[in-house]
Amino acid sequence: MNSNSAPLAPRPRSASSQADKPPSLRLVERYEAGAPLVGYAIAHLTSEQLTTRLSPGTWSIAEVVVHLLDSELTFSDRFKRILAETDPVLQAFDESRWLVEIPPHELLPLEEAAQMIELNRRWTARILKRLQPADFGRSGRHSVNGRVTLASILAYAVGHLDHHLRFLYGKRGNLGSSIEPRYTPDVV
Numbered sequence: 001m002n003s004n005s006a007p008l009a010p011r012p013r014s015a016s017s018q019a020d021k022p023p024s025l026r027l028v029e030r031y032e033a034g035a036p037l038v039g040y041a042i043a044h045l046t047s048e049q050l051t052t053r054l055s056p057g058t059w060s061i062a063e064v065v066v067h068l069l070d071s072e073l074t075f076s077d078r079f080k081r082i083l084a085e086t087d088p089v090l091q092a093f094d095e096s097r098w099l100v101e102i103p104p105h106e107l108l109p110l111e112e113a114a115q116m117i118e119l120n121r122r123w124t125a126r127i128l129k130r131l132q133p134a135d136f137g138r139s140g141r142h143s144v145n146g147r148v149t150l151a152s153i154l155a156y157a158v159g160h161l162d163h164h165l166r167f168l169y170g171k172r173g174n175l176g177s178s179i180e181p182r183y184t185p186d187v188v
Contacts, residue, residue, distance in 0.1 A: 024131070024154075027158065033184055034184040035121035035122050038165075039114035052175060066113060072121065082153075092142065166181075
């Protein structure tokens with residue numbers, strides 16, 4: 001914890017309606033609700049379906065899942081840096097280069113990647129639920145985007161997952177294995 005902040009205290013809970021909850025808590029609940037969605041999106045696909053690139057220059061389902069895992073771990077790291085450090089630098093990463101330079105994603109068990117995404121989101125949500133609304137205004141300096149708040153990174157993380165789920169469901173459909181799409185709910 002940095003010297004400019006108070007210790008994180010548990011948030012008092014009450015049986016309140018969704019409208020009574022602070023926007024930051026509603027956003028954390030949306031983030032947590034997305035935890036199992038990658039596992040659902042890749043369930044029952046064959047190894048061939050997971051690794052097929054439907055056209056040159058596009059990612060396979062496996063590559064999308066690995067990217068999501070990398071991103072989720074990065075988001076969690078950024079949340080913790082913002083909470084524990086004074087004005088932390090939040091380094092960007094080249095997602096495409098990571099997929100090329102850190103092989104072999106196609107040989108890794110993607111079910112484990114989906115489980116890691118789920119467990120990481122649940123763990124991180126527990127941390128975020130203990131924050132006070134003002135804590136979501138804490139910030140760091142992103143190496144590309146400049147000043148960003150914890151709240152803006154959290155909102156981006158929620159949208160980022162849904163953005164890539166659309167691709168996963170579309171790819172499944174193009175591979176002849178459609179399922180009913182599920183996305184992060186607007187209200188939990």
